[in-house]
Amino acid sequence: MNWRRGLPMIGVIVVATAVTTGLAAAHGSAVKTPQPSAPADTANAIDDDATTRWTTASSQQPGQYLSLDLGRTRTVRRLVLDTGADVNDFPAGYALSTSADGLGWSAPVASGVGQGQLTVIDLLAVDSRYLRVTQTSTAAQWWTVADLRVYG
Numbered sequence: 001m002n003w004r005r006g007l008p009m010i011g012v013i014v015v016a017t018a019v020t021t022g023l024a025a026a027h028g029s030a031v032k033t034p035q036p037s038a039p040a041d042t043a044n045a046i047d048d049d050a051t052t053r054w055t056t057a058s059s060q061q062p063g064q065y066l067s068l069d070l071g072r073t074r075t076v077r078r079l080v081l082d083t084g085a086d087v088n089d090f091p092a093g094y095a096l097s098t099s100a101d102g103l104g105w106s107a108p109v110a111s112g113v114g115q116g117q118l119t120v121i122d123l124l125a126v127d128s129r130y131l132r133v134t135q136t137s138t139a140a141q142w143w144t145v146a147d148l149r150v151y152g
Contacts (some may be wrong), residue, residue, distance in 0.1 A: 084146025093137030098128035116145030
């Protein structure tokens with residue numbers, strides 16, 4: 001249970017079937033910025049081990065994203081991004097979108113800025129199979145996720 005609002009954790013470590021990263025298109029063209037870390041590293045964001053991590057391996061740029069497949073449609077009320085030991089690698093700005101099929105994405109259902117080790121994204125209950133956190137700002141530090149938790 002979530003200590004703040006009594007929300008049950010969906011258990012993303014168990015239900016996530018895939019995590020992907022990349023660069024979203026900007027104004028109809030591809031964003032020309034460095035790619036995030038190797039795709040194999042994406043599993044580190046959901047392995048329930050704060051000593052492993054997914055990272056962009058470069059400065060933060062708008063359009064970098066981390067997508068999550070929850071395996072089936074679930075009701076989501078909160079997403080928590082934990083930087084682990086890299087407490088300054090929080091997202092400079094983010095937008096959270098949802099998708100039923102992992103191809104077409106909603107307008108952002110939440111947006112904001114990270115402010116430390118834990119970026120807590122609260123939202124009205126949404127039903128979705130896929131979630132995507134997209135970087136919306138620029139920062140010199142990397143963007144790191146050591147642990148990603150989803151609450152229903």
